[in-house]
Amino acid sequence: MRRSRRRTGSDAAVPGSVPGPAMEAWVRFSAQSQARERLLRAAQYACVLAGAALSRSGGSSGTLSRLQHLEAHLSLGRKLLRLGGSAEALGGAQRSLHLPDPVLRFCLTLSHLNRALFLACDNVLWAGRSGVLPGLATDKWSQRAFRYYLFALLVNLSRDAYEVRLLLERAEAARRRGRSPESSAGPRAEGRMQRLRLQLQLQLRLLLQVLRDNPPLLLDLLRNACDLVIPLERLGLCRSSPAVVGFCGLSSSVLSILTILHPWLKLKP
Template sequence: MMEAWVRFSAQSQARERLLRAAQYACTLAGAALSRSEDNSRILSRLQQLEAHLSLGRKLLRLGGSAEALGGAQRSLHLPDPVLRFCLTLSHLNRALFLACDNVLWAGKTGILQSLDTEKWSQRSFRYYLFALVVNLSRDVYEIRLLLERAETTKKRGKSPENNPHLQTESKIQRFQLHLQLQLRLLLRVLRENPPLFLDLLRNVCDLVIPLEKLGLCRSSPGVLGFCGFTSSVLSILTILHPWLKLKP
């Protein structure tokens, strides 16, 4: 157990994920405490702690753009054209997001005193949003491939369309049955592929954050904190257990 923790804490990405989980835990706690006016002092401390955690995360992400560009270069050699496109575009957007994040860190620490932090923050979240959309597109593509594979290998006595009893049913009933079968197959595919399921869940949770920051959707601080904390915990799981990380 101690060796696993030492390996985990030695990684800068792992430390950043821990800070991220703590940051959104503060957001979630602040949303719960904001219902009472007697907690204003605690709320103020939570907000200060959240700001310090955010700044610490930005420090740990310095130089991350080079790593993302390296990932984009490696993904150019993937044989699958869809995966090659999605992963390369995702890494490039992540590199731009981290570059903007580094500039924001310089502005918030006073190195770039005249920096328009709001402008750079919006720019950073736009690149983050693009990366998440591409990641979700990759997840959907992987799910479609697995569904097609499961449908072709599934042994059936008779398909529902060839059943004489079902032919007498209405189109709506047949459509409902088809949806039920597809949903069961989807759940089975996700259950048998934990890395894909965790990646999909993490990207969906993360998507709420840039959408909220860019004003494209409105959600409560509680929802924002819950989604950020959940995605952070899922990321920590993939670091602790590398087999849970979606590859390539």
């Protein structure tokens, strides 16, 4: 005679059970080397931001020293995860050569090439700071790497501006098609400055609408703008406080993590 067995709460969580959607998303996320590098980057700039806050509030020198050491270790760990990334960047440059749009083809190819050079310098820096190349001039290689990084970001921002211009032109054309002839004439009694102000307001509303309707473009624009602060400060082209650098680095890292968790938020191509 078969005896029935009542399921308990512990039975539902037996080993080998199917994980939930959140656990599956975390497993997929943590399995990617880029995702792990982004997490380390977020932690690194969180240390920079925390150190700036502690130094402003008069924190102990021991705590600040520990944060600086942790930041240095996180930076070295990120460099280790980026070993071999130049080959991936070169592959991206090769793929972007086949894009039909000439502006996108130029911007993306140039961005991938500069990222490949930046990662190559970054690999040399890892070898120097890890002791593989003890006599390496790390300051020189760091400046060289940040120059390539800065140029890649400027090209990325140019690509974002081109995408915004295309979308603004389409939105303006759609607005004109939906406008009646009476409204297109507009009031003729308005002054020149008032008409200019109304035109600027209209362009601003169109810009906000375009960015709101295109989250991937908005996130890419914000991420590149935040990242731009870092090489500008490291190269001495724009002096900013460690708090600003930490906040911008942390913000761009969080935005990058969002695009990895939700691939539809990544700007394509």
